[in-house]
Amino acid sequence: MSSAHQTEVGPLERPDLRARYRIERDKRVRPDGTDQYLEPVGRFAHFSADPYTPWVERDPVVDDVEVVIIGGGFAGLVTGARLVEAGVTDVRIVEAGGGLGGVWYWNRYPGAMCDTAAMVYLPLLEETGRVPSAKYVEAPEILAHARGIAEKYGLNDGALCSTVVRELVWDEDRSRWRVRTDRGDELRARFVTLGTGPLNRPKLPGIAGIDAFEGRCFHTSRWEYDYTGGDSSGAPMTGLADKRVGIIGTGATAVQCIPRLARDAGSLTVFQRTPSSVDVRANQPIDPEWFAALDPGWQREWLRNFATLQTGGFAEQDLVMDGWTDMAVRIRDRVIADAVAFTPKDFRQAYEAADDEKMDEIRARIDAVVSDPATAEALKPWYRQRCKRPCFHDEYLDAFNRPTVRLVDTDGRGVERIDATGAWVGGQHYELDCLILASGFEFGTPYERRSGFDPVGRGGVPLSKAWADGMVTLHGIHVHGFPNLFVIQTGHAANLISNVTHNLVEAGTTAAAVIAHARATGAVEVETSAAAQEAWVDLLEDPTTMLTYDANCTPGYYNNEGAPLGHRERLNQSRYAAGPAEYFRYIDAWRSTGRFEGLEFRPQTGKDEH
Known part of the structure; x- marks a missing residue:
């Protein structure tokens, strides 16, 4: 059984956890830093174009x-x-x-x-x-x-x-x-x-051969519904029913679109360099009657409340009650409980303790949702929650339980190269009909x-x-x-x-x-x-x-x-x-x-x- 599923042993002790964080970080540090990404030029110049509204000639103003x-x-x-x-x-x-x-x-x-x-x-x-x-x-x-x-x-x-x-x-x-x-x-x-x-x-991953792929390739911010079928409102992407789809990137965008791709694609291969921290979203409808009864000026009050709690301040109640305020309140309360003189060292120790608790919960949730132990292990984030953009989603982890979805964890190295028919990772070739780039923005x-x-x-x-x-x-x-x-x-x-x-x-x-x-x-x-x-x-x-x-x-x-x-x-x-x-x-x-x-x-x- 993988170490990720040794729940009877309990969470990693703090020194081991720190060491694991450093090891995982060092795997992913690259000498080229932000220069690792490519600009949307050449073959990809159309990624700067607008796929949603036809360009219409007009007279200069x-x-x-x-x-x-x-x-x-x-x-x-x-x-x-x-x-x-x-x-x-x-x-x-x-x-x-x-x-x-x-x-x-x-x-x-x-x-x-x-x-x-x-x-x-x-x-x-x-x-x-x-x-x-x-x-x-x-x-x-x-x-x-x-x-x-x-x-x-x-x-x-x-x-x-x-x-x-x-x-x-x-x-x-x-x-x-x-x-x-x-x-x-x-x-x-x-x-x-x-x-x-x-x-x-849009920025593109600097992967060797990325311009050699002969299948369909597009950036998430320039989604090609003419190829995938469906629409932004959630209609099934029937065009992908017989397609081998690959997606590069597992950040906030990918966390949101992977469940829909998993639902509709013939097969989906998720190429992961670094897993996201994915907490519970717990979405729920808003009652129009409750909303109508809010006092004038309510939104300004809610904004102040959210900003105050986000920065360790105090409020009579948490009006928003989400993952953002939850973490901030945890840190604040731990500082109050543990600090002696409220020094930077006290704050740092309290922050680390609260973050350890939260990240243990996030990793435990993966074990509880993802059925395959190896996949669950690969999906676990080994870093502090605020190191990367925190994500919140209720269907992302479940997507990896589908038989048509495959996680290819690159252990921090990323995809090695791309050729005309697919992608290479660890010496293995993955055949693809469609390659989606969830690589974010500059x-x-x-x-x-x-x-x-x-x-x-x-x-x-x-x-x-x-x-x-x-x-x-x-x-x-x-x-x-x-x-x-x-x-x-x-x-x-x-x-x-x-x-x-x-x-x-x-x-x-x-x-x-x-x-x-x-x-x-x-x-x-x-x-x-x-x-x-x-x-x-x-x-x-x-x-x-x-x-x-x-x-x-x-x-x-x-x-x-x-x-x-x-x-x-x-x-x-x-x-x-x-x-x-x-x-x-x-x-x-x-x-x-x-x-x-x-x-x-x-x-x-x-x-x-x-």
């Missing part, structure tokens, strides 16, 4: 608008909504996809859904009046909500979809941004907001590479040069040397990755407030002062508060693929010193005063605005 929003995902949508609420309606969205929705426009793979509860993940629920169908909702419902925001606030009007920005340049003479696109559009905007997101460009690569353009600010300085030594901002939103530009993101702010949309709502609300103030006071330009930006970056760079990563974590996009983090990488991923909940309180107070400290509002100085 020449226009002068108040605000151009680049990116039509939730970052752009919530910013646009807040602008409209503030009375700014001359807004135009530019979006690469054939429709608005961002990541939820692109991610239509079967089983796609969010791992964060809908009550806190779906922004502007109160404003739109939408009632989520369940605690966790699937992608079609999320996309419908995004489109509902656009409809309510009139953001579809004038939106330029299937359009990619190629140039963004500050015109100092006119205090306007010039925006040029791949459609020949030329826009002039008083303000520009960037909501391009950190996860929008993360941490330069902004201009992911977005396709490099904003050029005052004095002809590109953003890539301003950020050459690491991202510098005020509040993660404003950049010195780039007037009237607002970055809607998570970094340099709360960086609450368990609920990205909360970050976007706060950033969008802040940008709208600043723009409205500039309009009300007649300011032509608004920009962070160099001193304010420097002070903010100094706060982020405090060595006692900068984000750090466990050296024993298995490689992934959370930790720069296991490569050492230099100053630039740490700065790019840093957050407000006191944590997400405190940042949200801080930025709300900052904009509520109406003083907007750290920003300079400049009046008209005789420049030609026309």
Whole structure:
């Protein structure tokens, strides 16, 4: 019997567990780090194209608008909504996809859904009046909500979809941004907001021979339903009934689509380099009557509650009650119970004890669900839960009990090579008709590479040069040397990755407030002062508060693929010193005063605005 099933012996003792974590990590550390992944070029250039909306020729648009929003995902949508609420309606969205929705426009793979509860993940629920169908909702419902925001606030009007920005340049003479696109559009905007997101460009596994495969091959974010059959709502993929399907990747995306593939494919081979940590989801429908009885302002309360508990704070109750808050509360309570002086060492020991307990539960659940001992052993994650994106799913493990599903565990090495008819692992060849790449998106690569353009600010300085030594901002939103530009993101702010949309709502609300103030006071330009930006970056760079990563974590996009983090990488991923909940309180107070400290509002100085 494998060691994974020696339940009568009990869990591994802590020293042995630490050693196992290190061994598993060392298997997976690669010298090429993030360079191991390939860009979607050459044979795979079509992965950057849109399989969902036909490209339609149109005449170029020449226009002068108040605000151009680049990116039509939730970052752009919530910013646009807040602008409209503030009375700014001359807004135009530019979006690469054939429709608005961002990541939820692109991610239509079967089983796609969010791992964060809908009550806190779906922004502007109160404003739109939408009632989520369940605690966790699937992608079609999320996309419908995004489109509902656009409809309510009139953001579809004038939106330029299937359009990619190629140039963004500050015109100092006119205090306007010039925006040029791949459609020949030329826009002039008083303000520009960037909501391009950190996860929008597919990355491909750097496996030898990947371009030699002669069967069907596609990325999960560009799902080819014309081949598989079915649709994003869950209809059976009848086109796969007689196909030998392989999938590379076992991260959050694969965890969601593998159960549907297991259901429909003639056979499914799952190639695994590192198993995911998969906890219980326990999804359940939302009672419309209960939802209707919630007091006004309920979503703001839920957001604060979630952020507070996520950062070790206290609340009278856990409103969300999910895997994210469960782990945070466990750590907090263990610190209180075990700590003597609340030193970093006390916290670390309490954190490790709570995490050991949680990961023992996750590994035990695999034993309880997966019938084959060898498969169960291979599916067990040997690392801390927060080393990689935690997953929550109730059907993933069961999929491996199907006779048509085969797990090929590569013991951390990955697929060796691909040829015309399949993949090689450990000297064994696996014949495939279809190869699906669940390899995720670029993360941490330069902004201009992911977005396709490099904003050029005052004095002809590109953003890539301003950020050459690491991202510098005020509040993660404003950049010195780039007037009237607002970055809607998570970094340099709360960086609450368990609920990205909360970050976007706060950033969008802040940008709208600043723009409205500039309009009300007649300011032509608004920009962070160099001193304010420097002070903010100094706060982020405090060595006692900068984000750090466990050296024993298995490689992934959370930790720069296991490569050492230099100053630039740490700065790019840093957050407000006191944590997400405190940042949200801080930025709300900052904009509520109406003083907007750290920003300079400049009046008209005789420049030609026309």
